[in-house]
Amino acid sequence: MTVFSAYSDEEILEYLTSQVKDGTVETDMATLKKQSFNSNASGGESGLARAFVEVESVADIQGVLRTARKFHLPVIPQTTATSTVVGSDGQPGALILSTRQMNRILEIDKEDSVAVVQPGVINGDLDQAARKRGLFYAPDPGSKPISSIGGNVSTNAGGMSTVRYGATKDNVLGLKAVLADGREIKLGGRTLKQAFGYDLTQLFVGSEGTLGIITEITVKLMPIPLGQTVMGVAFFSNMGSLAKAVTAIRMSGVYPTMLEALDGNTVVALDKFEHTHYASNSGAMLIFKLEGSSPESMAVVKDLLAKYDGQNVQVTDDEQEQTDLEQLRRDMLPAVFAGQNHLMRSQTISRFNLGKPACII
Numbered sequence: 001m002t003v004f005s006a007y008s009d010e011e012i013l014e015y016l017t018s019q020v021k022d023g024t025v026e027t028d029m030a031t032l033k034k035q036s037f038n039s040n041a042s043g044g045e046s047g048l049a050r051a052f053v054e055v056e057s058v059a060d061i062q063g064v065l066r067t068a069r070k071f072h073l074p075v076i077p078q079t080t081a082t083s084t085v086v087g088s089d090g091q092p093g094a095l096i097l098s099t100r101q102m103n104r105i106l107e108i109d110k111e112d113s114v115a116v117v118q119p120g121v122i123n124g125d126l127d128q129a130a131r132k133r134g135l136f137y138a139p140d141p142g143s144k145p146i147s148s149i150g151g152n153v154s155t156n157a158g159g160m161s162t163v164r165y166g167a168t169k170d171n172v173l174g175l176k177a178v179l180a181d182g183r184e185i186k187l188g189g190r191t192l193k194q195a196f197g198y199d200l201t202q203l204f205v206g207s208e209g210t211l212g213i214i215t216e217i218t219v220k221l222m223p224i225p226l227g228q229t230v231m232g233v234a235f236f237s238n239m240g241s242l243a244k245a246v247t248a249i250r251m252s253g254v255y256p257t258m259l260e261a262l263d264g265n266t267v268v269a270l271d272k273f274e275h276t277h278y279a280s281n282s283g284a285m286l287i288f289k290l291e292g293s294s295p296e297s298m299a300v301v302k303d304l305l306a307k308y309d310g311q312n313v314q315v316t317d318d319e320q321e322q323t324d325l326e327q328l329r330r331d332m333l334p335a336v337f338a339g340q341n342h343l344m345r346s347q348t349i350s351r352f353n354l355g356k357p358a359c360i361i
């Protein structure tokens with residue numbers, strides 16, 4: 001996009017700087033390049049921004065938007081810039097408005113089971129803070145340790161536990177956002193039932209920064225389930241039989257927390273990245289997790305995996321092995337991108353032991 005302006009760069013930046021009282025305005029080339037071209041998916045769609053503004057307050061956001069209106073400049077909202085689809089990359093002459101410094105957890109209310117956060121709070125940090133109070137934040141994209149709640153809301157991030165707890169949209173109760181004209185609006189609330197009026201909160205979820213700048217989010221928290229958590233893997237000759245097993249497990253009443261299907265190409269990419277040998281098992285891999293599991297529910301899963309030709313089924317209740325398995329799934333996207341860029345992970349993780357149990361079925 002070409003930006004024509006009757007004003008010089010200096011005039012624009014002087015005005016912008018005067019409007020951002022709490023945050024910072026950066027214009028050095030290294031920062032602009034880093035923040036404009038951070039997506040793995042960049043293929044010519046991204047462009048060099050004019051300024052990278054790290055806002056610290058609603059007033060800063062309003063100041064950036066005032067500047068954009070005055071000089072007719074595009075604004076790109078950004079938080080932790082993990083977007084895999086150029087969503088937070090720069091555009092020529094644009095102002096990148098980063099909310100990553102607005103990163104305070106404002107409230108965790110155990111009785112109401114809600115948290116109120118600023119957009120820059122990292123998903124994993126919110127989850128850990130909630131767990132200290134006996135609750136947890138359910139949405140867990142592979143980017144959980146590095147991506148923000150603001151970005152997760154704007155992209156409606158899903159994740160490993162979506163099969164049980166839904167995607168981000170199912171866990172957002174309310175929002176505050178600043179519109180292009182500078183007005184701050186409040187949408188939704190903190191109750192599960194909000195049955196009147198248009199659901200504008202949900203309109204914002206997944207809107208990729210096109211409707212306004214999200215400044216505050218109220219999310220649902222869940223009580224940590226009682227009982228044993230088990231995770232496992234099973235291998236299938238193809239995605240078709242894996243899908244049949246997944247459908248059967250979902251319909252069985254067992255309610256798994258994770259049913260992650262990795263096709264053959266992804267498993268090959270992961271093997272290269274992690275120095276593992278999962279692909280030698282077969283053409284598709286299922287990673288599953290059951291919270292609050294019982295011998296009966298495990299027996300159901302075991303029977304269904306066997307019925308649909310699941311091979312080399314391994315289950316563990318060991319916490320470290322479960323963390324490793326989750327990490328394997330988190331590494332899926334980096335492994336695929338690394339394959340495209342001919343990179344390799346420098347360190348290997350301690351590996352789920354395919355040979356020896358912790359196996360309880």
Ligand SMILES: Cc1cc2nc3c(=O)[nH]c(=O)nc-3n(C[C@H](O)[C@H](O)[C@H](O)COP(=O)(O)OP(=O)(O)OC[C@H]3O[C@@H](n4cnc5c(N)ncnc54)[C@H](O)[C@@H]3O)c2cc1C
Pocket residue numbers: 076077078079080081082083084087088099119140141142143146147148149150151152153154155156157158159160207208209210212213214215330333334
């Ligand atoms: C390793 C890895 C694994 C991933 N795994 C998954 C997965 O399992 N499931 C899944 O669904 N996704 C996954 N993703 C994608 C991930 O969910 C998104 O990258 C993440 O939600 C974006 O968060 P962010 O804070 O980095 O946002 P950014 O990348 O900074 O921004 C993303 C979008 O949100 C907008 N935005 C950012 N902040 C605001 C704001 N305050 N107000 C309004 N708009 C804003 C931006 O303009 C942009 O359009 C993965 C990404 C990576 C890198």
